[in-house]
Amino acid sequence: MSSANARNVGIVIVSHSPKIAEGAADMVRQMVGSAVPLAWTGGDVDGGLGTNVAGILEAIETAWSPAGVAVLVDLGGAETNSEMAVEMLAEDRRARVVVCNAPVVEGAVIAATESSGGSSLAAVKRSAEEFYA
Amino acid sequence: MSLDRAAREKLVRALAASVIEHANELTSLDQAIGDGDHGLNMKRGFEAVIATLPGLADKSLPEMLKAIGMTLVMKVGGASGPLVGTFFMELGKALPEQPARADLVAATDKAIDAVRARGRSEAGQKTLLDVLVPVQAVLAGGGDARAVAAEAAQAADRTTPMLAIRGRASFLGERSIGHMDPGSRSVSLLIGAAVKVLEFEASS
Numbered sequence: 001m002s003s004a005n006a007r008n009v010g011i012v013i014v015s016h017s018p019k020i021a022e023g024a025a026d027m028v029r030q031m032v033g034s035a036v037p038l039a040w041t042g043g044d045v046d047g048g049l050g051t052n053v054a055g056i057l058e059a060i061e062t063a064w065s066p067a068g069v070a071v072l073v074d075l076g077g078a079e080t081n082s083e084m085a086v087e088m089l090a091e092d093r094r095a096r097v098v099v100c101n102a103p104v105v106e107g108a109v110i111a112a113t114e115s116s117g118g119s120s121l122a123a124v125k126r127s128a129e130e131f132y133a
Numbered sequence: 134m135s136l137d138r139a140a141r142e143k144l145v146r147a148l149a150a151s152v153i154e155h156a157n158e159l160t161s162l163d164q165a166i167g168d169g170d171h172g173l174n175m176k177r178g179f180e181a182v183i184a185t186l187p188g189l190a191d192k193s194l195p196e197m198l199k200a201i202g203m204t205l206v207m208k209v210g211g212a213s214g215p216l217v218g219t220f221f222m223e224l225g226k227a228l229p230e231q232p233a234r235a236d237l238v239a240a241t242d243k244a245i246d247a248v249r250a251r252g253r254s255e256a257g258q259k260t261l262l263d264v265l266v267p268v269q270a271v272l273a274g275g276g277d278a279r280a281v282a283a284e285a286a287q288a289a290d291r292t293t294p295m296l297a298i299r300g301r302a303s304f305l306g307e308r309s310i311g312h313m314d315p316g317s318r319s320v321s322l323l324i325g326a327a328v329k330v331l332e333f334e335a336s337s
Contacts, residue, residue, distance in 0.1 A: 044210030049170065050174065051211075052210050077214075083215070084206055084218075
């Protein structure tokens, strides 16, 4: 989103269900408006429930920020595919993308709220992960 | 071991057929302890691999394996994409164009390490590693084609009484006991298919 504050940490939402991913993104937007770069992806390449690496790479690109990108995932395959996508990024970007160990909806909202205040990638990740710890 | 173009294509088609023909069985296994999409996911992945023929078989063996791995990573859609895909990609990176047995032993060892890292898992957790690790041990110990294929089948069977610790089946806790791990079954089918082609090529 062009009006997003491009210097804040970007948020990517990855769910097996495109509806969940999109709905979680709606909730994030309601909280933080366009203060953070945001993208979502969900579904396998045929549109069924699942996740796919190409979609995740595209979402990371959309939500890219020099401060980095925090990825929120739902279940196992979303995490494995997200980690695979991170490894496929250009080397200078790889270290600036983290997959958070947090619930996808709550984690995305909390991470985005933290990011909207200008926090670092590490702080954004920590805030998402600590909420349910 | 040297595989000419025809043999490489035969290998790809045999690998793909082994999972595509068992897609329903794999899905049934996954419905019992997972999310029920494993057969469909693997079928989609290997159909995408087949779609890259004939060009795929023009590549050298290592390049062909890497390409298969990348297609699986991009197309499978579940965790098995990155897991099985990583195995093929790393195997391709580690193998020379005309591997001797020792090369295959070393390359499979490396590829299994990469799968462990990708899944943050070890053998004994009811995953594909429970087939890959014991089969690799038979290969490393000098086992012939028959011994490798037999171990692949038996190792998949041995996942039935295991408690799932990684993956979606781990949500079921003790209810995961008594069902074969679908990923282990897939890998065992792939190994069985590969062994059959390689054995035929070695004897012809």
